Amino acid sequence: MVSLGSVILSDELLLTGLDSSVPVVVDAKRTLGGRQVVRTDPSPGGRSLSLDGKNHFTYDQKDAVQELAALRQAVTLVHHRGTFTVLIVGVQLDPSPKLKDPLGTNWLSGSILLLEV
Numbered sequence: 001m002v003s004l005g006s007v008i009l010s011d012e013l014l015l016t017g018l019d020s021s022v023p024v025v026v027d028a029k030r031t032l033g034g035r036q037v038v039r040t041d042p043s044p045g046g047r048s049l050s051l052d053g054k055n056h057f058t059y060d061q062k063d064a065v066q067e068l069a070a071l072r073q074a075v076t077l078v079h080h081r082g083t084f085t086v087l088i089v090g091v092q093l094d095p096s097p098k099l100k101d102p103l104g105t106n107w108l109s110g111s112i113l114l115l116e117v
Helices: 059-071
Strands: 002-004 007-009 014-016 024-030 036-042 048-057 075-079 082-100 106-116
Touching: 007 048, 007 059, 048 075, 048 082, 059 082, 059 106
Parallel strands: none
Antiparallel strands: 002 007, 002 075, 014 048, 024 036, 048 106, 075 082, 082 106
């Protein structure tokens, strides 16, 4: 199950951006003897992620995600690749005019842009 906040999404969505490098905090200081000491620590968050799908979004899902984005608050993303706390940066979903389900609902393709916090 894939969910973004309270919105349930398709299990077929790809989560991209996880393979980007993890930000690292670097601190360099000199000792009293003049030697340089460098410390590094991974810094969580800051990665740009996106949920991508072709014909896997509905208009109701798009509206619900846009409402979450308008709140400008961190939400929990649950995906089969992990659980993350993210901000919704943008929603880029366009209709797929060739695909309609029997109820007449158009499917949308595109991405939900996220920033890990």
